[in-house]
Amino acid sequence: MEFLNISVVLGLFMVAVVSGQDDVQIKHFTGCESAGLCCDAVNNTCYVPNARRIDSTIGQCFCDSRCLQMNDCCVDFEATCKAKDCIMGDWGDWSECSNSCGLGRTTRKRPIIQLPSFGGKPCPTATKEKQSCHGEYGCLQQSVEYSREEIREVGYIIPANFSIYRVSEAYSPQHDIRKNLFFKNFDNIIPRRTAYKALFRVTHAGRGCQKSEWAKVLKKGDQVCVECQPTSMNKRLERCRGHGVFRANTTWKAIEVSHCHGKWEMITHHDQGQLCKLSDHSFVLV
Incomplete structure (x- = not known):
């Protein structure tokens, strides 16, 4: 009797299993889109079994970006997993x-x-x-209150036309490849700061200036443009000595012109990266 009961239970279980199999629906994926697969780089698990490949054969096809090289992509890979550039x-x-x-x-x-x-x-x-x-925004040197050092300095000048910085390509950082050449050759000698300029009004000029062809334009009341170039900058200060203080009188002296010296007032702030237009009234600090 016990054996009979076991047989009946086992038989009912098998019927239930068989009956359950009829309700199971096995979904067949046809490609990357239906399988929801799109994988970057090489991925051996990113495939669809028994589907059509890009070469029209049937079998295991892939949906990773390497399949194009392997020629085993699913037929809809390029449409579904379109390459996206950065x-x-x-x-x-x-x-x-x-x-x-x-x-x-x-x-x-x-x-x-x-x-x-x-x-x-x-x-x-x-x-x-x-x-x-x-x-320059945090500098105190252009405030008269904190610029005693600048006010005491003397600006030694020559005409801008005489400046090697303007005429030698090796010194010019203004154009293309010469900028790299400039920094490479002179980084340990002069600061990397670019040239700057300012306008000054002459308030006093010595009589000796009238003896020089280029210095005679330095007359009281005249405006002059003065440059500070990297080749003349003090390495420690990263500026030219005697470059002036805004709205203050400072001292200047013409190089190699006896008794040609005087005072001028800086009437514009320093304009970084700009050079004076070449004229009789353009000078450089040395």
Whole structure:
């Protein structure tokens, strides 16, 4: 009797299993889209069994980006898993100079808007740029209250036409490849700061200036443009001595002209990166 009961239970269980098999629906995937597969790089698990390949054969086809090289993609791979190139955003603004008074560094970045996928073009490695800068916003040297050193200095000048900085390509950082040449050859000798200029009004001039062809324009009341160039900058100060103080009288002296010296008032702030227009009234500090 016990054996009979076991047989009946086992028979009912088998019937239930067989009956359950009739309700199971085995879904057949036809490609990457129906299987919901799209994989980047090499992925041996990213495949669809018994589906049509890109070469029109039937079998195990893949949905990873390497399948194009292996020629075993599913037939709908290119339509479903279309390659996406990296998309970069625009460069942002340059940051403030890292040094508020003196030589520093400024940077800018650009964002990655879309990462590459499925074999698309990769993102460039350069997402950040940097360059040297010279901060002046935190300097106290152009405030009369804190500029006693500048006020006491004498600005020694020559005509701008005589400046080697203007006539020698090796010294010019203003154009293309010469900028790199300039910094490479002279980085250990002169500051990396760019040239700057300011306008001065002559308030006094010695009589000896009238004996010189180029210095005779230095007359009381005349306005002159004066440059400070990297080749003349003091390495420690990163500026030219005697470059003036805004709205203050300082002393100047013409090089190799006897008794040609005087006073002038700086009437514009220093204009970084600019040179004076060449004329009889343009000078450089040395």
